[in-house]
Amino acid sequence: MRILLIEDHVQLAGLVGRELQQEFGCTVTHKRDPVEAKDAYRAGEFDLAIVDLLYEHLNRDFEARRAAGKISLTSASLLVTGLAAVHHLMVPRQDIGVVIWTAGEANRRLHLLFAYEDLAVRVFCSKSSGTGRVDTLMEALKAAADGRTYIDPVLNSYLPADGVPTISDTILRDQSKRSIWRALALGARTRGQISEITGYSARTVGNLIPAMFDDLATLDSGLGRRDAPMAEIVSYASRNWEFFLDDTLRTMYP
Amino acid sequence: MVSTHARAGGKEAQLRVTRQLVEPLEWGGLAFQGAVLIQTALADPFSAAGRTVVLALGVAHLALAILAWRTKGPVARGGLPLTIWLAGAFVVPVVVALLAARGTYASSTACVPGCTYPSAPLFFVALSPWIAARALPRPIAAVSLMGAVCLEWFLLTYAINGTFTRTTGLSVMSSVILAVVAYGLGKLESILTGVVRKTQIEAEQQKNEEFFDFLHSHIKAGLASVKLEQPNVRAMLEKVSELEHTVSEQRITQLLSMDRVPLAMLCSERIRAFTGIIRIAETPRSGARTVPAPVATLIDRALGDLLKNAVLHGAATTWVRLTQQDDMLVLEIADDGPGFDEAIMENTGTSLHRLRASAHELGGDLRRIPHSPQGSRLILTVQTGEDRQEAGKR
Numbered sequence: 001m002r003i004l005l006i007e008d009h010v011q012l013a014g015l016v017g018r019e020l021q022q023e024f025g026c027t028v029t030h031k032r033d034p035v036e037a038k039d040a041y042r043a044g045e046f047d048l049a050i051v052d053l054l055y056e057h058l059n060r061d062f063e064a065r066r067a068a069g070k071i072s073l074t075s076a077s078l079l080v081t082g083l084a085a086v087h088h089l090m091v092p093r094q095d096i097g098v099v100i101w102t103a104g105e106a107n108r109r110l111h112l113l114f115a116y117e118d119l120a121v122r123v124f125c126s127k128s129s130g131t132g133r134v135d136t137l138m139e140a141l142k143a144a145a146d147g148r149t150y151i152d153p154v155l156n157s158y159l160p161a162d163g164v165p166t167i168s169d170t171i172l173r174d175q176s177k178r179s180i181w182r183a184l185a186l187g188a189r190t191r192g193q194i195s196e197i198t199g200y201s202a203r204t205v206g207n208l209i210p211a212m213f214d215d216l217a218t219l220d221s222g223l224g225r226r227d228a229p230m231a232e233i234v235s236y237a238s239r240n241w242e243f244f245l246d247d248t249l250r251t252m253y254p
Numbered sequence: 255m256v257s258t259h260a261r262a263g264g265k266e267a268q269l270r271v272t273r274q275l276v277e278p279l280e281w282g283g284l285a286f287q288g289a290v291l292i293q294t295a296l297a298d299p300f301s302a303a304g305r306t307v308v309l310a311l312g313v314a315h316l317a318l319a320i321l322a323w324r325t326k327g328p329v330a331r332g333g334l335p336l337t338i339w340l341a342g343a344f345v346v347p348v349v350v351a352l353l354a355a356r357g358t359y360a361s362s363t364a365c366v367p368g369c370t371y372p373s374a375p376l377f378f379v380a381l382s383p384w385i386a387a388r389a390l391p392r393p394i395a396a397v398s399l400m401g402a403v404c405l406e407w408f409l410l411t412y413a414i415n416g417t418f419t420r421t422t423g424l425s426v427m428s429s430v431i432l433a434v435v436a437y438g439l440g441k442l443e444s445i446l447t448g449v450v451r452k453t454q455i456e457a458e459q460q461k462n463e464e465f466f467d468f469l470h471s472h473i474k475a476g477l478a479s480v481k482l483e484q485p486n487v488r489a490m491l492e493k494v495s496e497l498e499h500t501v502s503e504q505r506i507t508q509l510l511s512m513d514r515v516p517l518a519m520l521c522s523e524r525i526r527a528f529t530g531i532i533r534i535a536e537t538p539r540s541g542a543r544t545v546p547a548p549v550a551t552l553i554d555r556a557l558g559d560l561l562k563n564a565v566l567h568g569a570a571t572t573w574v575r576l577t578q579q580d581d582m583l584v585l586e587i588a589d590d591g592p593g594f595d596e597a598i599m600e601n602t603g604t605s606l607h608r609l610r611a612s613a614h615e616l617g618g619d620l621r622r623i624p625h626s627p628q629g630s631r632l633i634l635t636v637q638t639g640e641d642r643q644e645a646g647k648r
Contacts, residue, residue, distance in 0.1 A: 106509070106519050113541055128498070128526060153537045154529060157521035160541035167542070190277045192330035202325045220542045221578065222517070222638060 001026045001145065004046040006037045006085050007101070008055040012127075016050075019134040026141075033058055034085035041089050048097040048144055049089050050125075050137070053082040053108045053115075054242060062245070066186065071245075073182050073197060083111060083248040086119050097144030099123045101137065104155050110167065110243035112158040117166045118252065126154040170219040172253045176200060177212050184237030185244035209233065272447050276382050280327025281319045283374035287346075288315030290371050294350060298367040304353030308368075311346065329378055340379075340399075343372040344406060351410040360411045360425035369429035372403045373436030380440025381447075400437055404430045465508060472500045502527055506554060515550035517543045521576070524557040528572075532565050538576030538585075549583065549636050552612050556585055556620070556634045559605040564589035569629055582618065582635045591629035596622060609634070 003026050007013040010032065017028035029046070031037035033055040041049065062079045065071050071078070082100065089096050100121055102108055115121040125140035136152065143150030151159065160166065172178055176198075183197035191202040191209075198205070213229030216236060223232070237244055291312030295305050322328070328339035350368040351359055360366045379399060407426045415422055476497030483489035506523050509515055517540035525537055545553070557574070564572045569591030577584045599606050599622055610620035617637035622630065 104519070104522050106516055109516055109518055110542065126526070153534045154522050154526045156537040157518040157525070157540050159539045161539040164541055189274050190330070192277050192326040193273070195326065202330075206324075220544050222514070222544045222546075224638075 001048055001141065002046045003028045003141065004037060004040055004049040005030045006032075006034055006049065006082065007052045008032055008057060009052075016134055016137065020138065020141075023134065024138055034080055034082065034088070037085055038088070041085065044093065046096065048099065048141055049085065050099045050101045050141070051082040051085045051089075053100065053102045053111050055081070059242065071186060073179060073186075078245045078247040078250055079242055080247050081111060081242065083115060083119065083246055086115060086121060087248045087252070090119060090121075097123065097141070097147070099125050099137070099140045099144050101125050101127060101140075102155070103127045104158060107240065107242050109158050110240050111246070112155065113160060114167055114243070114249065116159050118168055122149040122151075124151050124155040124159070126152040128154070164221075165218050167219060168253070170215040171212070172249075173215065175254065176204070177208055177215065178253055180205060180208060180212060181233075181237055181244045182250075184234055185241035187238075189234060272382060272444065275443075275447060276378060277327065277330045280329050280378070281323035283378055284315050284319035284322055284327065286374050287342075287371055288312045288319055290368055290373075291315060291346070291350075294368040294371075298362075299355040299358040300353055301355060304355070307353055308350060311349070329382055340375055343375040343399075343403060346371050347403075347406060348410065351414060354414075357415075359414045360407075360422040363421055363424040363428065365428040365432060366407055366411065366425050369407075370432055370436070372433055376400065376403065376433055376437040377440035377443075380437045381444045396437070400433065403433055465504075469501070469504050472504065473497065476500060499527060510547055510551050510554065513547060514544040515547055516540075517545055517550070517553070517576070520550055520554055521557065521574075524554060524561070525574070527558075528561045528565065532561065532569060532589075533571045534574060535571050536573040536575060538574055540576060545583065545638060548616060549638055552609075552616055552618075552634070552636055553583070553585060555612065556587070556609055559609055560587040560632055563605070564591055564630075567591040567594070567629075578638075579635075581638055583638050585634040585636075586631065587634075588631040589629050593630045594622075596624065606632075 001024075003020065005013055005017055005028050007016075007030065010030075013030045017030055020026040020028050029040060031040055034051075035058070040046070058080050062071070082102075086098050086100070089098055098121055100112070100115055100123065102112070102124075104112070104126060112124070116124075123140050123144040125137050140150045140152070142148075171181065179198040179200070180194055183194045186197060188194045188197050191205045194200070194205045195202040200208075209230050212233050216233060217223040243249065289312070291308055295308035295312060300308060328335040347366075347368060350371070351366070354367055376399070379396060407429050411422050411426050412418060476493065480490050480493040480497070483493055502523055506520070509520060509523070521538055521540060525534055528534060561572060561574075564587070567589075569589035572587065572589040575584075575586040577586075598604055599610065599620070601607055606620065613620045613634055613636060618635040621633045621635075623633060
């Protein structure tokens with residue numbers, strides 16, 4: 001098996017690559033992030049890909065650009081995450097097997113949901129499996145190669161239950177609302193600031209906020225009724241900024 | 255370097271908080287100015303035409319207040335709208351003075367007609383550090399603005415009345431005092447916002463530092479104990495597992511300090527602790543679902559205690575299900591262990607008894623399903639409605 005491993009933790013990637021090579025005879029090519037991997041997956045020389053979701057150095061670069069005011073909704077690129085690699089790998093080649101390999105943290109939960117719902121990823125493997133060996137990862141790789149579903153019990157809870165509304169049917173449904181989510185993720189806090197970033201009038205923004213909260217409450221049924229929908233969506237956007245400012249998300253849902 | 259960044263971040267945060275405070279209040283400033291003009295038109299002596307003009311100005315301000323409320327105010331808009339609004343603080347008092355009935359301007363020791371009109375812009379300038387700060391250093395800009403507003407009343411009084419009397423002098427001085435008070439209130443509000451934000455930042459930093467210090471010390475101690483066990487690989491791996499468990503516990507503690515806890519992360523973290531120890535044949539899917547902290551705390555305890563019991567009593571496999579039934583969250587944990595007697599649930603010294611008591615407090619229950627074909631099957635229910643969340647917090 002020819003495997004493309006996209007992982008920013010170089011030490012971990014090296015050890016995993018070595019284990020996969022020695023134990024299972026795989027050929028492993030390591031790339032530090034989806035940007036570096038671009039040429040590799042364009043060449044199409046891989047059967048399988050192991051993709052991490054968030055990359056610390058890319059997050060830091062993006063944060064610095066954001067703090068310097070160099071990010072707008074129309075910037076050439078937003079935050080590049082593992083979704084970019086999954087999208088670029090799976091769209092041209094349906095036959096390539098992709099394994100999402102992540103520790104599973106709060107700031108990755110919407111990425112995991114999106115990968116499952118919109119990118120149809122069906123193989124998820126936790127970085128910290130119980131055995132501490134690569135056998136779980138190998139099991140996931142075999143499932144990906146056979147086109148089977150494999151979901152690590154540690155990551156299963158991040159995926160949606162049957163019949164629950166999807167992200168694209170709720171918070172990503174409408175372009176104007178998506179723009180407002182992104183503006184909030186960029187740091188806008190008032191209708192005026194959102195208006196400056198999105199170009200929508202403050203009145204339009206004000207009218208959309210309650211509907212955005214309803215969408216969010218549909219996605220997160222535990223949210224219930226709230227007296228301050230603006231505060232609630234501001235908090236949600238800032239906690240999940242990595243998702244709302246994801247470059248692939250913007251490509252798929254402008 | 256770090257402290258410079260922290261200071262810059264704190265200042266930026268303070269500015270953001272002030273902007274959040276100012277922008278929704280702007281309509282109030284315009285409404286205040288409208289009310290002042292209408293009150294002046296009705297109470298002070300004007301010719302009929304003059305009264306109509308001042309009244310119209312007041313109504314126009316009220317209309318602008320509604321516009322600011324529905325869209326954005328002059329401060330949020332910046333540029334020309336802000337310049338026009340600030341210029342109004344000079345122009346409108348002149349208009350009012352020229353329209354006042356002959357010989358009546360500054361005839362009341364209370365203050366000149368419409369004297370509180372510039373109070374709103376002065377208040378917002380004092381409160382909003384970014385206004386005028388770009389053009390001039392802030393103290394100079396603020397003092398210039400204050401000075402210009404006050405000087406204007408002196409000049410108008412002298413130009414209209416041709417002299418200063420004790421009454422006109424007191425009238426202008428009263429107006430000046432009101433203007434200074436308005437500016438002072440804005441300044442005070444600005445300082446208070448800064449103090450509150452600074453306190454908040456410090457409290458957050460302290461909390462984070464404490465959390466990080468404990469985590470750091472746990473990791474350092476854990477790594478030291480791993481090294482001490484060498485070359486015994488088995489013992490080293492045990493110590494690594496202990497360290498992993500500690501980090502996971504710390505993560506859960508932090509997670510439970512949030513108002514709303516992502517259920518997926520809580521379940522994932524708890525289940526992670528038991529992988530490799532017991533086979534978990536079924537795990538729940540929670541997606542984007544969050545629950546209030548009291549509910550999350552109970553679910554965390556239930557997962558931890560019940561999975562631990564399954565391991566301690568020799569079960570090989572366990573099944574965890576989580577469903578929503580109306581406003582109840584239902585957690586079901588089954589295992590293929592030897593099972594247990596119902597009397598254990600009644601024993602006050604057991605974790606099951608304590609868990610059931612906590613479930614009752616949140617409007618739920620912990621039940622054992624008897625005669626389960628598998629070893630044991632426990633069902634925890636917890637109410638997720640708003641009222642119950644509040645009760646749980648108390």
